[in-house]
Amino acid sequence: MEDIGPTLQRARRRATWIVAVGTVLGGVGGVVLALTSDSGLAGILIVIGIACAVGGLAGAVTLALHLTGLLPELSRPLAGLDRATRQAVNRSIRTATPIPPLDGELALRGAERARALALLLPYQTAQLVLLYVGIGGPQLAQLTSDEPWQIWFSRIFVAAVAVTAVAFVAWARRRTAAARRYLLVVEPAA
Secondary structure, eight states, X not given: OOOOHHHHHHHHHHHHHHHHHHHHHHHHXXXXXXXXXXXXXXXXXXXXXXXXXXXXXXXXXXXXXXXXXXXXXHHGGGTTOOHHHHHHHHHHHHHTOOOSSTTSHHHHHHHHHHHHHXXXXXXXXXXXXXXXXXXXXXXXXXXXXXXXHHHHHHHHHHHHHHHHHHHHHHHHHHHHHHHHHHHHHHXXXX
């Protein structure tokens, strides 16, 4: 696996700047739209919602563009293996159990897969969280709507997006931690 650390650092820096600029621009656009609102709470939710939408979607697209070329690094170590062997390698990574023999081809592939997971999964997680923020943000303004169906739809939609985001972040953190544990177990032997 080629060294993708510098590429990921550039992606993180660019995405941070783009999210910040997008959030500010969205906030300014939200203020312009909020001036037409009757209620103070509705205006605040409009500003927050549009800032989240613009910043989140801009950051998600930026990370997606950077990560697209790196995603083959996740599947390359397992290329050419049958399904049962791929599952065995992934299970070994999840349980931090080295694949015997430690200097064998399968063990090296497992270490390469774990390294790719440990590096790329946090960035994919950030991309999806930004996407969820960008999708859920515009619904915030509808939480103060006069129409009951809009209020309930917005509540259910925002809750579903939040639950999905939290579940995915928890899953990704467990997978990343397992990949790092696996690397700690096998790299001293390598």
